[in-house]
Amino acid sequence: xxxxxxxxxxxxxxxxxxxxxxxxxxxxxxxxxxxxxxxxxxxxxxxxxxxxxxxxxxxxxxxxxxxxxxxxxxxxxxxxxxxxxxxxxxxxxxxxxxxxxxxxxxxxxxxxxxxxxxxxxxxxxxxxxxxxxxxxxxxxxxxxxxxxxxxxxxxxxxxxxxxxxxxxxxxxxxxxxx
Amino acid sequence: xxxxxxxxxxxxxxxxxxxxxxxxxxxxxxxxxxxxxxxxxxxxxxxxxxxxxxxxxxxxxxxxxxxxxxxxxxxxxxxxxxxxxxxxxxxxxxxxxxxxxxxxxxxxxxxxxxxxxxxxxxxxxxxxxxxxxxxxxxxxxxxxxxxxxxxxxxxxxxxxxxxxxxxxxxxxxxxxxxxxxxxxxxxxxxxxxxxxxxxxxxxxxxxxxxxxxxxxxxxxxxxxxxxxxxxxxxxxxxxxxxxxxxxxxxxxxxxxxxxxxxxxxxxxxxxxxxxxxxxxxxxxxxxxxxxxxxxxxxxxxxxxxxxxxxxxxxxxxxxxxxxxxxxxxxxxxxxxxxxxxxxxxxxxxxxxxxxxxxxxxxxxxxxxxxxxxxxxxxxxxxxxxxxxxxxxx
Amino acid sequence: xxxxxxxxxxxxxxxxxxxxxxxxxxxxxxxxxxxxxxxxxxxxxxxxxxxxxxxxxxxxxxxxxxxxxxxxxxxxxxxxxxxxxxxxxxxxxxxxxxxxxxxxxxxxxxxxxxxxxxxxxxxxxxxxxxxxxxxxxxxxxxxxxxxxxxxxxxxxxxxxxxxxxxxxxxxxxxxxxxxxxxxxxxxxxxxxxxxxxxxxxxxxxxxxxxxxxxxxxxxxxxxxxxxxxxxxxxxxxxxxxxxxxxxxxxxxxxxxxxxxxxxxxxxxxxxxxxxxxxxxxxxxxx
Numbered sequence: 001x002x003x004x005x006x007x008x009x010x011x012x013x014x015x016x017x018x019x020x021x022x023x024x025x026x027x028x029x030x031x032x033x034x035x036x037x038x039x040x041x042x043x044x045x046x047x048x049x050x051x052x053x054x055x056x057x058x059x060x061x062x063x064x065x066x067x068x069x070x071x072x073x074x075x076x077x078x079x080x081x082x083x084x085x086x087x088x089x090x091x092x093x094x095x096x097x098x099x100x101x102x103x104x105x106x107x108x109x110x111x112x113x114x115x116x117x118x119x120x121x122x123x124x125x126x127x128x129x130x131x132x133x134x135x136x137x138x139x140x141x142x143x144x145x146x147x148x149x150x151x152x153x154x155x156x157x158x159x160x161x162x163x164x165x166x167x168x169x170x171x172x173x174x175x176x177x178x
Numbered sequence: 179x180x181x182x183x184x185x186x187x188x189x190x191x192x193x194x195x196x197x198x199x200x201x202x203x204x205x206x207x208x209x210x211x212x213x214x215x216x217x218x219x220x221x222x223x224x225x226x227x228x229x230x231x232x233x234x235x236x237x238x239x240x241x242x243x244x245x246x247x248x249x250x251x252x253x254x255x256x257x258x259x260x261x262x263x264x265x266x267x268x269x270x271x272x273x274x275x276x277x278x279x280x281x282x283x284x285x286x287x288x289x290x291x292x293x294x295x296x297x298x299x300x301x302x303x304x305x306x307x308x309x310x311x312x313x314x315x316x317x318x319x320x321x322x323x324x325x326x327x328x329x330x331x332x333x334x335x336x337x338x339x340x341x342x343x344x345x346x347x348x349x350x351x352x353x354x355x356x357x358x359x360x361x362x363x364x365x366x367x368x369x370x371x372x373x374x375x376x377x378x379x380x381x382x383x384x385x386x387x388x389x390x391x392x393x394x395x396x397x398x399x400x401x402x403x404x405x406x407x408x409x410x411x412x413x414x415x416x417x418x419x420x421x422x423x424x425x426x427x428x429x430x431x432x433x434x435x436x437x438x439x440x441x442x443x444x445x446x447x448x449x450x451x452x453x454x455x456x457x458x459x460x461x462x463x464x465x466x467x468x469x470x471x472x473x474x475x476x477x478x479x480x481x482x483x484x485x486x487x488x489x490x491x492x493x494x495x496x497x498x499x500x501x502x503x504x505x506x507x508x509x510x511x512x513x514x515x516x517x518x519x520x521x522x523x524x525x526x527x528x529x530x531x532x533x534x535x536x537x538x539x540x541x542x543x544x545x546x547x548x549x550x551x552x553x554x555x556x557x558x559x560x561x562x563x564x565x566x567x568x569x570x571x
Numbered sequence: 572x573x574x575x576x577x578x579x580x581x582x583x584x585x586x587x588x589x590x591x592x593x594x595x596x597x598x599x600x601x602x603x604x605x606x607x608x609x610x611x612x613x614x615x616x617x618x619x620x621x622x623x624x625x626x627x628x629x630x631x632x633x634x635x636x637x638x639x640x641x642x643x644x645x646x647x648x649x650x651x652x653x654x655x656x657x658x659x660x661x662x663x664x665x666x667x668x669x670x671x672x673x674x675x676x677x678x679x680x681x682x683x684x685x686x687x688x689x690x691x692x693x694x695x696x697x698x699x700x701x702x703x704x705x706x707x708x709x710x711x712x713x714x715x716x717x718x719x720x721x722x723x724x725x726x727x728x729x730x731x732x733x734x735x736x737x738x739x740x741x742x743x744x745x746x747x748x749x750x751x752x753x754x755x756x757x758x759x760x761x762x763x764x765x766x767x768x769x770x771x772x773x774x775x776x777x778x779x780x781x782x783x784x785x786x787x788x789x790x791x792x793x794x795x796x797x798x799x800x801x802x803x804x805x806x807x808x809x810x811x812x813x814x815x816x817x818x819x820x821x822x823x824x825x826x827x828x829x830x831x832x833x834x835x836x837x838x839x840x841x842x843x844x845x846x847x848x849x850x851x852x853x854x855x856x857x
Contacts, residue, residue, distance in 0.1 A: 005330040006338055012326055016292070030272045040275050041747035045757040046646070052793035055673045056802045058632045082806035085665045089672050117707035118663040118808065125687070125708075125722035126661045130809050191714070193698035195727075195774035196681040202765035202778070262763025262783040269743040269760055280766050281742035369841055370736060370772035446840060523774045525857050526698055 057090035059083050069158055076159020086114060086157075108150050112136070115151040192527035201519045201531045204539040206256035208515045209547055211361045211383060212390065212508055213253050217290075218358045219391010220246035221350060222425075223418065224297070229347040234417040240301055241564045242395045247294050248555035253287060255547050259538045279364045282356070290350075290357045297346045299324055300339050302562050307331055309563075320561065358387045365514065372447045373454070373518040378436050385429035390507035392422045393500035400497045402564070412489045415496050423479045426503065430472050433510065450521045458528050459517045467513055471506030475499050632799060637819050640798035649751035650817040651846075652824040653790060653801075654834070655726050658851035660811035662687060662724040664707040666803035671705065673791065673802040680777045682788040683728040683803055688855060691717035696855045725856050726812060728803070729754065729775045729788035730837060730845035737767035737776060746785065752846060753792050758784045772841045790814070 037043035062083040063070035073079060084090060087103045094100070106114055118126070121133035137147045145154065156162040220242040226232040227239035258264045274281035299306075307329055310321035328335075362383030365374040396418045403410050437455065440448050455463050478499045482492060520528050534540045634640045639649075662685055670676065670683045685704030689697045689712055697715055701708075704724075711719070735754050737746050745761035748754050761784035768776045768785065776787040791801035795814075799805070804814040815822030827850065828834070835852045836845040849856070 003330070003332070003334055003338075005328050005332075005335040008326050008328050009338070009342070027272050030268075032273075035273060035744070038750055039747055040273070040277075041744040042757050042760060045747075045755060045759075046749050049755050049789065049792050050796035054794055054797065054799065056669060056794075056805055058635065058799065058805060061632045078808075080810065081808045082665070082669070084672075085669060085806045085808075113709075116709055117665075118661055120709055122711050123662060123687070123708050123722060124711075124719065125724055127658065130659050131661050191697045191699070193686075193700070196684050196700055196703040197768075197774045197777045199679075200777075202768050260764070262765075262778055263761065266743075266760065266762045269745075269762055273744050273760070275741055275744045277739045278742040278766070280740065280764065283742070364766070367740070368736075368770050370770055519769070523772055524698065526696075 053091065055089040055091040056082070056084050061090055072156065072162065073158040075162075076156070077161055078158055111152045111157065112150045115155075193524050194522035194527040194529055195524045198522040198524065199529055201516060201529065203515055203519060204260070204531075205516075205533060205541070205544050206260040206539045206547075208508070208511045209544055210253065210256040210260075211358070211387075211515075212511050213249050213256065213547075213551070214358045214361060215383070215387030215390045215507065215511075216249045216394050217246045217253065217294075217391065218354045218384070218387040219389065219393070220249070220395055221294070221354045221391070222388050222421070223392060223395050225347050225351050225354075226421065228301070228343050229351070232417060234411075234413040237411045237414045237565065238395055238399050238418065240562075240566075241399065242391075243294065243298050243301060244558050244562055244564065245395060245398065245555060246391075247298055248551045248558055250287075250291055250294055251554050252547065252551045255550065257283070259543060259547070279360050279367055282360050286353070286357050286360060290353045293346055293350050293353055297343065297350065298562065299326075300343050300346065303339055304331060304336070305563060305566065324561075355384060359384050365518070370523060371518050372440075372445075372451050372521065373514065376436055376440075378432055379514075382429065382432045382436065385425055385432060386507050386510055388425040389422060389429050389503055392418055392425065393503040393507075396422070397497055397500040397504065400493055400500075408565075410489075410493050412492065415493060419479065419482050419496050419499070422500075422503070423483055426475065426479065430476065433472075434468075447525050450525055454517060454521050454528065458520050458530065459513055462509065462517070463513050467506060467509045471502060471509055475502050475506065478502075632797075634798035635800045635805075636795065636798050636814075636816050637821075638816055639795065644796070646750045648818075651752060651790070651795065652815060652817050652828055652848065653728075653731070653804075653846065654813040654824050654827050654848045654850055655728075655852075656811050656813065656850040657723055657725055657853075657856075659809040660685065660724040660726055661809055662704065662708040663808065664704045665806045665808060666726060666812060667703055667705045669802040669806040670788070673794075674786075676786075677780055680779065680786070682775070682786065683726065686725045686727060687712075688723050688725060688853070689715065689719050690721040690855070691715060692720050693717055694720075723853065724811075725849075725852065726803075727773065727775070728847065729790065730773050730843065730847040731790060732843035732845050734842065734844050736770040736772065736841070736843055740766045740770045742766060749792075753790060753795075754787075755789055755792060756785055756787065758782060758786075761785050772838045772843060773845075 032042045032044070034043035035041065059073075059082060063074075069083075073083070086106065092101060093103045116136060118131055119133050120126075121135045126133045140147050140149055143154070151157075154163065223235055223242040224239050224246070227235040254267075258267060261267060270281060271284040274284060303325055306321050306325045310318055310325060310329070313321060359380045362380030365371075365383075366376055366379030369375045396415065400410060400415070437451075440451055478495055481487075482495055482499065487495070516531050520531060522529060535542055537543065664685060666683060667681070667685060674682060676682055681703040683703075684700050685708075686698055686700045687704075687708055689699075691697065695717070697712065699712060704726075708724070711722075731752065731754055733748075733752070735746075735748060738748050738754060741747075742764060743760050743762055745757045746754065746767050747757070763778055763783055763785065765778060765785070768774075768778070771787075776785055778784065779786045791799075791803075794801055794805075800814050801812075804812045813823050813827070815824035817825050817828065819825060828848065832850065834848040834850055835856075836848060837857065838845075
């Protein structure tokens, strides 16, 4: 038979256990609804993440309006390049199916810098089977072109060999370049 | 290319992954294991007296419980300062992930806090009942609450108290071991980091925790008693120092074993660890942690254990050793936590860490977090007397 | 002007199954139906199928991953693969730019990056990644003593480990693996303890200084669920990054994974079982 003091301690102990039990029970209300559906995480994150707005579309999205550029781009060497890399993303241009802003178009010296990201032969890692590279301004000197020229003064940016091939045809020099 | 060159060839030039430049676990995460380590070590002293009946530790037994409680109160502070979303900290209690070592924190901390509080209450009950009778007003109410509103000091009640204390301490030892051991496992369970991922990590952390806690008790006891002009129980210091020696030898052995076994086995990416210890961490590890922090105390502990010294000399050297070991354990935590992050996962480079003054994880914050437990200890001392009348001396 | 999709024979808008049709097709899989129902009712107020929020109208980009969009999406029966072909990477950095744009990644943090490996004449390897490759690699390394024997580029991104250490260590269940194999972060539950960052052997995770929670590459889950390729794959001009469903036997990744040839993964000894495969990776790549 526990003493008065013993009872008191039992009372204290039971109170603590009850409070702890209540805490663990109440914690259940704080757990988000979808938690535990697939595992130890909030399953609603999945549709939330899946419905984030996309910024890039695809090239076909651009072509759906820009059919003129589409024709040229698809026929040229740059057909594998994304419009959005050079011109910024679809979401910066179209909202609610309407154009709300113009996309930047690079000009002059900036074009050369952009071209050289891929076509610079300085970094020997560009396999010639994958991409043709040139050294600037050596390339200009080789082609007998003024050294202040930018790439797009000879190469159509969307189809780089378009004018080159035409020029070769006209001048009768149709040698293989690649 | 031979093996040595292979390792060297990894270091053509210093390359760090772009996301590795920032050291995420900063000084607060150095402080957290340090604080729980102090709690553990202080608890060991209490356990030795209350469960294992080491009578010579009586003078510091109750004090070490209060010390543990004061530091335990502050254990969450470094963590809250570290989180980038501290307002969500309760997520650890609401949805703890069963596979994560860190998730154990909320519940383990709550249980150990409850345990230490009740231990303090039961250990101090006779004094608190007496103080209740002597005090008035607010203090009387506090003492009443702390004694479960009971004045029963009969032998039967005291016997029940003793049994409960034994049970609580008995549970307390594994709880304390988990409280600090899980921190060691947090590091030990990270396979991506070559310094951290070792089964020895919880063991090293636990033993050095005991070292830091015992040193803290010894130093605090000596300093407070000297400050108050009271005598120092030589037998108590001796037993503490002997225990400290045992734990420190184990801690140091495991720390060195860790380094040398990796170096001998030449396990994958050991070159990163060696490069770390001989490079960015050279002075912090070899000079401060090993030479100054470990070898000097080993020598001093040998002197204290083997040579017969006058009590005043013994006390003085004990205080010096304790101070050095407190520093050593802090540096060891620093070298593990921050040092481990200096190696990039690229296995090809190191980053630098520069502590700042004014940041939520800065030097000022660290100092503040270390001062708060002492303030709490001071307040606790006003409610629970550190030493009984006989021990006042 | 009404947009015309040149790939469609008529200018009719693409018809996507409505909600009722979808639920009927679910059959008796109770938990999945409830899931879709909850999704429909809860998050997008009844509008269909994880809409394309950039166009509320008729135009929808054409599907690039067959089998993901048209039928009801069975989250339990998907298998995606990402293959990086190092022999084709030219270090242009288009992927890094696209990723930054798609997610507004803050400066100094990288969801994906491209590394340059330089081997000199003494067979020493020098690796660098200036600004994560965002500006491309226009100039060779100037700080090396020896001449270069070989250079190659290695794109890096989340490995979507099948046994992800980041998922294992997250204390609050904020990072997890979806039933369709993507490791995602729940930014409403992350507390920013950075344990997952420590645990990731590939260093693909970081704390976003603006949102103050952990972020990482998600293989553009929001794009994949709409049947589109991840942004980095979309813009890669040489086909160094490849993505597809292994349920589609005509996809390039299926052919690569099931075909001959050597594929490697990073840090195989870590036992994370990455879902990201490298083709043509040299032994120096870590």
